[in-house]
Amino acid sequence: MxxxxxxxxxxxxxxxxxxxxxxxxxxxxxxxxxxxxxxxxxxxxxxxxxxxxxxxxxxxxxxxxxxxxxxxxxxxxxxxxxxxxxxxxxxxxxxxxxxAPDTGNMEILKKFGTPEQKKRWLEPLMMGEIRSIVGLTEPDVSSSDLTNLSTTIKRDGDHYVINGRKWFSTGAKHPNAQLAIVFGVSDGSPDADRHSKHSFILVPMDTPGVEVVRDVPIMHHHAHEGHCEVVYRNVRVPVENILSNEGDGFMLAQARLGPGRIHHCMRTIGQCELALEMMCDRALERQTFGRPLADRANIQDWIAQSRFEIDQARLLMLRAAWRMDNEGARAARVDVSAIKVVAARLQTTVLDRAMQVFGAAGITPDTPLSYLWTWGRALRFIDGPDEVHMMVVARDELKKAREARGRNLQHYVRPH
CATH class of the missing domain: 1.10.540.10 (Acyl-CoA dehydrogenase/oxidase, N-terminal domain)
Structure with a gap:
């Protein structure tokens, strides 16, 4: 590598x-x-x-x-x-x-959209003329398991009818938000395979029945583009608005989430670098009890620890990116889960130290630190909670252990 x-x-x-x-x-x-x-x-x-x-x-x-x-x-x-x-x-x-979420939406439209869908939606997205949202997470079910999502997409002649409630639909407040890519159940039969019963469908935001109910605050603040709750009530769109085929929703979601997860991590590392630089600047310019903060051993420890952790996270992120490029997104799945957990925790840790060095100013809007701290905390849920990604990594380790079961006991454990 x-x-x-x-x-x-x-x-x-x-x-x-x-x-x-x-x-x-x-x-x-x-x-x-x-x-x-x-x-x-x-x-x-x-x-x-x-x-x-x-x-x-x-x-x-x-x-x-x-x-x-x-x-x-x-x-x-x-x-x-x-x-x-x-x-x-x-x-x-x-x-x-x-x-985000335009990057992920462009990726799946590019891979799975029909020529007509690309002409109508992908081309203006790629030109930056419009913005889009994705309707995945729902308030009434555990959304870390996509098969739980219950919004319905029912065929009715030449149309699909969509009913459901989504939230944390980032970008729905944007003045140019024109497209929602909505995930829902298209096969509600009891014997439907749980990984083949969902679909993605393209919903113009001005379709009757689409209502942006509220902008959900994140840690008591509102993002400028909005993380919104959106209700779909008897929303009718033509059958040609289905993305790929009926039942492909779970597969498309996995294809979409991999690159998006790592993009968040890349930006996070940049934000942690900024926080470390600001921490060092503040430590050099501020004094307590007649000495610069930079002379205090605990402050030096925070600076050093932050440098270690940022560099370690960057290497892990670059390995995940390298594997995606050389082996494909599926092969990099475990690496992506690992950096997703590490980067989110890194952000809250480094930002917390920087805020502490800034004193009370660190929790005000006078610096970007408090905002970036809240985003790091939110990132522990965005694109899957820590616990799900840790489960992915643990299961991969256990799978390797089962395949090599007994090897270590044979060679490294002394018999009694």
């Missing part, structure tokens, strides 16, 4: 860092002021998106990007450090058309 950044990746990193310094960071204040007024900073983002498109910093997350499609084709390993850089300004991924 070779995780060294290629010359192309280093060039892209330099270009992206320059763009961030020249365009994104100077707009940060305006972004937050606009959001504080309860407005979506659409004009600001559209101006930045046009600049990013012109600069060739566009759709960087798609390894199978074709020459006639807008963007720059990069592998997962090449994209990783770029996502880190974007993560330092948490809202900036939209500038480069690399935002």
């Amino acid at each position: 070779d995780f060294d950044y290629s010359a192309n990746t280093r060039d892209m990193m330099e270009r992206l860092e320059t763009f961030m310094a020249q365009h994104v960071l100077p707009a940060n204040q305006e972004f937050h002021e606009t959001v504080a007024r309860g407005e979506y900073p659409l004009d600001l983002l559209n101006k930045l998106k046009a600049k990013a498109f012109e600069a060739g910093l566009w759709n960087l997350f798609l390894p199978d990007l074709e020459e006639d499609e807008p963007g720059t084709r990069l592998s997962n390993l090449e994209y990783a450090p770029l996502a880190e850089i974007m993560g330092r300004v948490y809202w900036s991924s939209e500038v480069f058309n690399c935002s």
Whole structure:
């Protein structure tokens, strides 16, 4: 395994860092002021998106990007450090058309959409002209097991009728949110295979019966794009809106979630790097009892420990990206679960230390630290809770142990 950044990746990193310094960071204040007024900073983002498109910093997350499609084709390993850089300004991924859940939605539309579906939805998504949401999680069932999800997608002649309630549909507040990709039960028969009874269906957001009920706060704050509860009441869409085939929903969900999970982790590592840098800056400039905080042994321990943990997480993330590129998403499934747990816990740990070094200022909106801490805590649920991913890793270890059962006892345990 070779995780060294290629010359192309280093060039892209330099270009992206320059763009961030020249365009994104100077707009940060305006972004937050606009959001504080309860407005979506659409004009600001559209101006930045046009600049990013012109600069060739566009759709960087798609390894199978074709020459006639807008963007720059990069592998997962090449994209990783770029996502880190974007993560330092948490809202900036939209500038480069690399935002969740659009990235995952584009991936499955590209792989499984019909030519008509791609023309209507994928092309404007890839151009950044519209935004989309995904309807997976439900408030009334344990959504970590997708087979529990109970929204119904029933065939009625030339249409499907959708009924159900979803929440944490990220992006539903966006002014340009035009498409929901909804997961639900299309085969409700008692003898239906639990992994073949669900489907994904494409639902225009302006379809009668689609209602954005509320923007659900995360740790008592609202995200600018919204993590919304959406109700679907007798929503009728044509049969051609089914994605892939009836019963393929579980398979499509697994294909969609793998890359999206690792993208979150890439951005998280960038946010932890920012927190460590801010922690060090604060420790050098602040004094207690006549000495800089940086001279205190406990502060030095926090800084060192953070560096160890960030570098370890980055290596684990790069290994998962490498395996996805070289062996496929399914082969990397256990690695993705591992970094998903590690990255979320890393974020709350490093951010907590940084907040502590900043004192009371660390829990205010004067720095990004408290927001990033809450996002790290939310990440322990997003795309699957820690417990499910730990189960995946543990089962893989136990499977290997069963296959080699007795080997260690034979060679390493002394007989009595």
